[in-house]
Amino acid sequence: MALSDLxxxxxxxxxxxxxxxxxKQRLGDRFQTGKSLREQHGHTTTYIPTQAPDGVAFPxxxxxxxxIVCACADHRVPVIPFGVGTSLEGHVNAPGGGISIxxxxxxxxxxxxxxxxxxxxxxxxxxxxxxxHLRDTGLFFPIDPGANATLGGMAATRxxxxxxxxxxxxRENVLGLTAVMADGSVVxxxxxxxxxxxxxxxxxxxxxSEGTLGxxxxxxxxxxxxxxxxxxxxxxxxxxxxxxxxxxxxxxMGIPVARIEVVxxxxxxxxxxxxxxxxxxxxxxxxxxxxxxxxxxEQAGSFGEIAAEYGGGPFLWTSVAEERAKLWKARHDAxxxxxxxxxxxxxxxxxxxxxxSRLAECIAETExxxxxxxxxxxxxxxxxxxxxxxxxLMDVNDPxxxxxxxxxVSRLNMRAIAMEGTCTGEHGIGQGKMPYLEREHGHGxxxxxxxxxxxxxxxxxxxxxxxxxxx
Amino acid sequence: MALSDLxxxxxxxxxxxxxxxxxKQRLGDRFQTGKSLREQHGHTTTYIPTQAPDGVAFPxxxxxxxxIVCACADHRVPVIPFGVGTSLEGHVNAPGGGISIxxxxxxxxxxxxxxxxxxxxxxxxxxxxxxxHLRDTGLFFPIDPGANATLGGMAATRxxxxxxxxxxxxRENVLGLTAVMADGSVVxxxxxxxxxxxxxxxxxxxxxSEGTLGxxxxxxxxxxxxxxxxxxxxxxxxxxxxxxxxxxxxxxMGIPVARIEVVxxxxxxxxxxxxxxxxxxxxxxxxxxxxxxxxxxEQAGSFGEIAAEYGGGPFLWTSVAEERAKLWKARHDAxxxxxxxxxxxxxxxxxxxxxxSRLAECIAETExxxxxxxxxxxxxxxxxxxxxxxxxLMDVNDPxxxxxxxxxVSRLNMRAIAMEGTCTGEHGIGQGKMPYLEREHGHGxxxxxxxxxxxxxxxxxxxxxxxxxxx
Numbered sequence: 019m020a021l022s023d024l025x026x027x028x029x030x031x032x033x034x035x036x037x038x039x040x041x042k043q044r045l046g047d048r049f050q051t052g053k054s055l056r057e058q059h060g061h062t063t064t065y066i067p068t069q070a071p072d073g074v075a076f077p078x079x080x081x082x083x084x085x086i087v088c089a090c091a092d093h094r095v096p097v098i099p100f101g102v103g104t105s106l107e108g109h110v111n112a113p114g115g116g117i118s119i120x121x122x123x124x125x126x127x128x129x130x131x132x133x134x135x136x137x138x139x140x141x142x143x144x145x146x147x148x149x150x151h152l153r154d155t156g157l158f159f160p161i162d163p164g165a166n167a168t169l170g171g172m173a174a175t176r177x178x179x180x181x182x183x184x185x186x187x188x189r190e191n192v193l194g195l196t197a198v199m200a201d202g203s204v205v206x207x208x209x210x211x212x213x214x215x216x217x218x219x220x221x222x223x224x225x226x227s228e229g230t231l232g233x234x235x236x237x238x239x240x241x242x243x244x245x246x247x248x249x250x251x252x253x254x255x256x257x258x259x260x261x262x263x264x265x266x267x268x269x270x271m272g273i274p275v276a277r278i279e280v281v282x283x284x285x286x287x288x289x290x291x292x293x294x295x296x297x298x299x300x301x302x303x304x305x306x307x308x309x310x311x312x313x314x315x316e317q318a319g320s321f322g323e324i325a326a327e328y329g330g331g332p333f334l335w336t337s338v339a340e341e342r343a344k345l346w347k348a349r350h351d352a353x354x355x356x357x358x359x360x361x362x363x364x365x366x367x368x369x370x371x372x373x374x375s376r377l378a379e380c381i382a383e384t385e386x387x388x389x390x391x392x393x394x395x396x397x398x399x400x401x402x403x404x405x406x407x408x409x410x411l412m413d414v415n416d417p418x419x420x421x422x423x424x425x426x427v428s429r430l431n432m433r434a435i436a437m438e439g440t441c442t443g444e445h446g447i448g449q450g451k452m453p454y455l456e457r458e459h460g461h462g463x464x465x466x467x468x469x470x471x472x473x474x475x476x477x478x479x480x481x482x483x484x485x486x487x488x489x
Numbered sequence: 490m491a492l493s494d495l496x497x498x499x500x501x502x503x504x505x506x507x508x509x510x511x512x513k514q515r516l517g518d519r520f521q522t523g524k525s526l527r528e529q530h531g532h533t534t535t536y537i538p539t540q541a542p543d544g545v546a547f548p549x550x551x552x553x554x555x556x557i558v559c560a561c562a563d564h565r566v567p568v569i570p571f572g573v574g575t576s577l578e579g580h581v582n583a584p585g586g587g588i589s590i591x592x593x594x595x596x597x598x599x600x601x602x603x604x605x606x607x608x609x610x611x612x613x614x615x616x617x618x619x620x621x622h623l624r625d626t627g628l629f630f631p632i633d634p635g636a637n638a639t640l641g642g643m644a645a646t647r648x649x650x651x652x653x654x655x656x657x658x659x660r661e662n663v664l665g666l667t668a669v670m671a672d673g674s675v676v677x678x679x680x681x682x683x684x685x686x687x688x689x690x691x692x693x694x695x696x697x698s699e700g701t702l703g704x705x706x707x708x709x710x711x712x713x714x715x716x717x718x719x720x721x722x723x724x725x726x727x728x729x730x731x732x733x734x735x736x737x738x739x740x741x742m743g744i745p746v747a748r749i750e751v752v753x754x755x756x757x758x759x760x761x762x763x764x765x766x767x768x769x770x771x772x773x774x775x776x777x778x779x780x781x782x783x784x785x786x787e788q789a790g791s792f793g794e795i796a797a798e799y800g801g802g803p804f805l806w807t808s809v810a811e812e813r814a815k816l817w818k819a820r821h822d823a824x825x826x827x828x829x830x831x832x833x834x835x836x837x838x839x840x841x842x843x844x845x846s847r848l849a850e851c852i853a854e855t856e857x858x859x860x861x862x863x864x865x866x867x868x869x870x871x872x873x874x875x876x877x878x879x880x881x882l883m884d885v886n887d888p889x890x891x892x893x894x895x896x897x898v899s900r901l902n903m904r905a906i907a908m909e910g911t912c913t914g915e916h917g918i919g920q921g922k923m924p925y926l927e928r929e930h931g932h933g934x935x936x937x938x939x940x941x942x943x944x945x946x947x948x949x950x951x952x953x954x955x956x957x958x959x960x
Contacts, residue, residue, distance in 0.1 A: 133741070134846045134875075175686055204932070205931075206932075209911055210909040211876075212845070212876075213911075213914050215911075217926050219647075220930075220936060222690045222694070223690060226689065316783060373683075374605055405682075438681040439680065440687045442686045446686040446687075458687055459687065462677065462688070465670070468944055473936065
């Protein structure tokens with residue numbers, strides 16, 4: 019089935035008209051229908067065409083979210099939760115129109131419980147705002163998807179990033195949440211206890227459900243003590259395969275690496291030029307260790323020995339904050355540096371994740387595919403988790419290039435799934451990955467649909483995402 | 490509502506008769522209806538009265554599980570999955586009769602992927618059998634609920650135990666699973682990738698669902714490298730409160746403690762006598778550290794300093810395996826040693842979990858409650874997670890004592906919930922904790938019911954557990 023078939027959602031014109039009137043009256047200036055604002059709320063950082071909602075609501079309380087959802091429920095109008103729009107797979111598009119709920123007004127940090135290493139935040143708080151707020155407590159929230167995303171959006175897409183190898187993903191770091199469900203009711207899931215065996219894990223059900231089950235209105239998140247010492251560095255390898263072997267051994271030895279990122283040769287070329295790094299143009303691992311002074315030195319030493327076994331090195335590392343910051347700035351600027359490889363092009367960022375034993379093979383086949391296709395597409399990866407990204411640089415105004423990129427992405431996803439991996443490690447399904455979900459989960463998708471139908475019988479919560487609700 | 494009302498399930502006599510005939514014919518000797526075998530399959534290690542199933546099936550393949558479930562589905566007969574019967578809250582009782590599926594014949598270890606640190610097992614494999622199988626690989630599976638439970642049962646109840654503080658619970662350690670659902674279909678969830686954002690998290694939905702959504706037929710589990718060094722010891726404290734403060738500081742400092750267990754004074758008295766331990770009769774922390782030789786020494790040193798700050802000590806620790814083994818044997822024998830406090834009595838083991846900032850208060854109030862009630866009830870706890878157990882020693886033939894114990898358990902659960910905790914950190918709801926789930930999760934229980942109804946419309950999967958399916 020073509021993506022356009024999967025994502026089609028019929029417009030309920032009469033219902034939408036009615037709801038526009040209701041929300042204008044109820045929210046006043048906090049309900050907007052201007053074209054550019056609407057388009058900005060459908061827009062994401064992908065090649066997927068924007069499908070704007072019909073109006074954008076800016077609630078400031080759970081009760082207002084309930085009001086909006088109830089109005090939409092009464093008239094069967096789609097509800098699309100919106101954070102800051104950094105998602106990559108069309109999650110905030112409105113294929114059947116409807117109301118975007120912009121959570122930027124829900125940006126309070128409700129509690130920081132230092133003794134319990136947790137906090138309670140509203141969904142519109144960004145991860146940088148949270149860490150800024152925590153700076154005097156000695157605590158931090160580690161999940162770092164690159165963009166300064168909202169925590170609500172990160173929970174909705176089960177986001178992770180560079181240090182998931184040590185700290186886990188949003189799956190492991192959301193202790194509980196509250197959400198407004200499709201009928202306007204408010205549910206509180208999980209709690210502040212570190213673990214529980216009390217009933218179905220509704221927290222984990224809503225984390226990663228991409229707004230299709232409810233609108234998240236608060237999150238209880240795990241926090242961590244800022245490590246006493248941090249060391250990090252870069253280690254070149256003869257090949258991606260050698261780098262991956264070093265990663266496997268590092269993980270097997272139980273070295274608690276906090277970040278371990280592979281950057282392929284093409285991406286290193288771009289980063290060297292853009293970020294003025296003095297490294298060879300060969301595949302590299304960017305690594306970071308957290309612990310005590312003695313601990314990070316020991317970890318770095320052990321890693322250096324492992325790297326050498328696989329032909330890697332020299333491994334240059336530092337505990338000096340400024341030098342580390344430069345390295346990680348370069349890693350985080352990978353997207354921007356990549357764009358210099360083809361001036362004027364835009365990037366299609368895609369991700370897959372495989373068991374790490376298959377990672378070298380998956381990257382090698384993907385590099386061969388890129389070469390055979392004539393694409394320019396550097397690779398970076400959260401290699402400790404078997405997760406990697408390909409950024410396909412293309413002219414988004416050329417349908418031929420889009421088709422070529424989509425065909426490449428399709429082959430990449432099928433390759434990852436065939437290697438017992440997943441079509442997305444951290445970006446989510448949205449619209450862009452819908453064609454692959456059935457291939458990956460088979461009958462599981464029927465069960466997802468049954469749950470969706472039970473909790474949102476009229477399919478008003480972010481319809482046309484993750485899977486199609488076949489009639 | 491009384492527990493007996495909540496757990497009532499109507500018997501479908503005609504359906505049961507029919508299914509008994511079908512399964513006898515299909516499975517031959519692997520289907521048994523003898524009274525003592527049936528009673529053993531309803532029995533659990535609690536005071537909750539046994540409700541025996543009508544027959545016990547011993548399938549040897551997924552297809553046979555499907556056959557059994559299909560027969561039961563066709564005739565609306567309950568299906569109760571059974572591991573080894575170590576659950577504590579009546580999970581394997583058959584209040585409406587039906588068929589117990591004994592998974593002891595599903596005990597193959599299907600794959601060990603050392604490079605990926607994962608394995609695939611059938612549900613009847615016990616945790617000790619798995620670790621025995623892994624002994625030459627340098628890997629281990631850490632989750633340790635005390636009893637030698639099956640991994641299927643541990644997944645179904647979201648079990649954890651002493652080292653969850655470092656390695657997580659079954660929630661974090663099941664990467665994926667297969668299950669036979671109520672309609673006889675087989676679903677495969679998750680996968681072998683370390684993380685995924687592909688659709689609803691069906692793995693986490695089924696983990697902890699206590700057999701009410703499907704019968705688990707295989708599990709993909711995370712494994713860990715056996716640490717290079719392990720050190721551990723025991724540290725006495727003036728009070729449980731001081732011990733808890735030391736734990737909070739230890740966790741906040743980011744010391745990656747592998748186990749940290751509180752034992753109250755009464756429990757220490759029992760353990761000293763039973764296990765011949767030479768420690769004072771004051772509250773103690775049992776701790777263990779995993780890492781490199783230098784790492785565990787550093788961790789133990791840091792912990793000793795923290796303990797001293799709160800009046801704890803002397804902290805005697807060792808890296809010698811035999812000495813550590815004796816300590817942990819004593820900790821694991823806590824149940825048996827407790828029984829010596831009241832010869833002839835049986836123990837009602839219950840658990841709650843609270844944010845660790847509330848743990849000292851919760852234990853103190855509980856100790857006061859025990860004293861006021863005249864109960865004999867020692868306390869041990871996985872204190873790094875805020876989780877603790879009370880073992881109420883009672884004469885299970887005395888209805889007055891049972892009522893008194895139930896009233897105490899009720900107060901304990903309400904106390905934990907009021908402190909933003911949970912009525913069970915690791916035992917599960919089963920039948921025994923049903924009265925508290927609604928108090929803890931409120932409207933969340935309605936959502937659990939909606940999911941149950943969507944996936945098991947005839948309520949055949951382990952009915953009368955977790956929550957009642959109100960008509």
